[in-house]
Amino acid sequence: MSLLDKFASVKPQLKALAATGRNPFAVTFDEILSATEGVLDGRPTILLGTNNYLGLTFDAECIEASRQAALHHGTGTTGSRVANGNYADHRSLEADLAAFFGRRHAMVFSTGYQANLGMLSTLVGRGDHLILDADSHASIYDGARLGQAEVIRFRHNSPEDLRKRLRRLEGRRGGKLVVVEGIYSMRGDVAPLQEIAAVARQYGADLMIDEAHSMGVLGERGRGLAEAVGVEDQVDFVVGTFSKSLGSVGGFCVSNVDDFDLLRLVCRPYMFTASLPPAVIASTRCALSRLAVDTGLRARVGANAKRLYDGLSRLGFDVGPNVSPVVAVALESREVAVSFWNALLDSGIYVNLALPPATPSNHPLLRASVSAAHSAEQIDRAIEAFARIGGELGLVWPQMRAVAAG
Amino acid sequence: MSNQLEHIRARIVSGLAAASSRSIEINGDTHIVRDLEIDSLAVMNFILALEEEFDISMPLERIAEVETVDDLVATVAALTQQEART
Numbered sequence: 001m002s003l004l005d006k007f008a009s010v011k012p013q014l015k016a017l018a019a020t021g022r023n024p025f026a027v028t029f030d031e032i033l034s035a036t037e038g039v040l041d042g043r044p045t046i047l048l049g050t051n052n053y054l055g056l057t058f059d060a061e062c063i064e065a066s067r068q069a070a071l072h073h074g075t076g077t078t079g080s081r082v083a084n085g086n087y088a089d090h091r092s093l094e095a096d097l098a099a100f101f102g103r104r105h106a107m108v109f110s111t112g113y114q115a116n117l118g119m120l121s122t123l124v125g126r127g128d129h130l131i132l133d134a135d136s137h138a139s140i141y142d143g144a145r146l147g148q149a150e151v152i153r154f155r156h157n158s159p160e161d162l163r164k165r166l167r168r169l170e171g172r173r174g175g176k177l178v179v180v181e182g183i184y185s186m187r188g189d190v191a192p193l194q195e196i197a198a199v200a201r202q203y204g205a206d207l208m209i210d211e212a213h214s215m216g217v218l219g220e221r222g223r224g225l226a227e228a229v230g231v232e233d234q235v236d237f238v239v240g241t242f243s244k245s246l247g248s249v250g251g252f253c254v255s256n257v258d259d260f261d262l263l264r265l266v267c268r269p270y271m272f273t274a275s276l277p278p279a280v281i282a283s284t285r286c287a288l289s290r291l292a293v294d295t296g297l298r299a300r301v302g303a304n305a306k307r308l309y310d311g312l313s314r315l316g317f318d319v320g321p322n323v324s325p326v327v328a329v330a331l332e333s334r335e336v337a338v339s340f341w342n343a344l345l346d347s348g349i350y351v352n353l354a355l356p357p358a359t360p361s362n363h364p365l366l367r368a369s370v371s372a373a374h375s376a377e378q379i380d381r382a383i384e385a386f387a388r389i390g391g392e393l394g395l396v397w398p399q400m401r402a403v404a405a406g
Numbered sequence: 407m408s409n410q411l412e413h414i415r416a417r418i419v420s421g422l423a424a425a426s427s428r429s430i431e432i433n434g435d436t437h438i439v440r441d442l443e444i445d446s447l448a449v450m451n452f453i454l455a456l457e458e459e460f461d462i463s464m465p466l467e468r469i470a471e472v473e474t475v476d477d478l479v480a481t482v483a484a485l486t487q488q489e490a491r492t
Contacts, residue, residue: 134454144466151466155454165463168489357447 055373112241115251216245
């Protein structure tokens, strides 16, 4: 009898996966050469599954900023901001973020996961109501569990279902917070935010949006979906991450609510963890300033996303409802998905394999994430590999391959 | 009321039977995850459908307490009654 016996069912599943090739949850790159290239099992590989939307991880200026910060401020802060002190650059990054989003307040967390954990467990408490999109990221669900609010879900991307849920809560005491994501991480689909914001407002609920996958990608200034659809003034809290478009690690929340800074003293995932090291803060600030001035980055990631989405769509693959830098192919069976994923790696293309129940529907996904740094040729190589392997597995007809090539 | 309870039970049993790959008889003591081998995602999707059908919202903490068919029937019934009162 071991405490781990309850996970016994994972073992045969993992074994079965390993028997068909690699363990998809333990991929280890020999080397990362650039924002779009790595080496895996000795083979040069196109990185098409690393959420590196703007390709800034190898930006020379950001690397130099990190280097200088480590030289002058050391490798780590060795403590929490509340207990062990802030560095000036933590404050500067918060000021940068507030300015970027045009909001009065910003709070930086050590990861994006912790930003959701912290905000959701703190903003709503006992007697309050948290209303989540059913397809929310694990960090949103975990933040909800950590807090004391009553948590209900509404059908994914359905303002009508949200309306029903809020209507049922009418007359009940307590605050209400609705939580959605800009771009959903697994399928790359986009929230109908205007409609959701209107419903939230009608029923007096606050609205939070997680722009983790849409910051730097959507909106004229790259602020995300709320900017893109013109409802920033109806969104009370924006959370996001540094580990995607900004190429580092960390999370944040920005807001205009009064007394926002009180949260620093009541939000446990903010208080009881080590703050971000100087090198991370420095490269994040650098990337944020790049994002603000270089609108070409957004244009390039958008064009690459469209190229991959259209290419795979023409082959007949189900790539979801929206063009976004997350391009996920839904497949019927787990076995086909695993074989497909292994064959893509054998062809030097790395995408993510997502298996139910970690996917929003019962379908396994081959999930690609596109970068501004990908060349058109890299995207085309990926489409060709999908066409060839899809043909070998009997999923793609030869004439479709010809169309895609054309 | 008992009619309503029977309706809820019948709906839950037929829904779970459709979602399960196992063909076993479903009764009140049937454990939804263990006996029917329905994964957590399918359970959550089934609950969304029940919420829609009975015009209720089932809080996550109430879902977490559900293990057997009887638990689910009781929870849906209690929430349906609560909605009817408000």
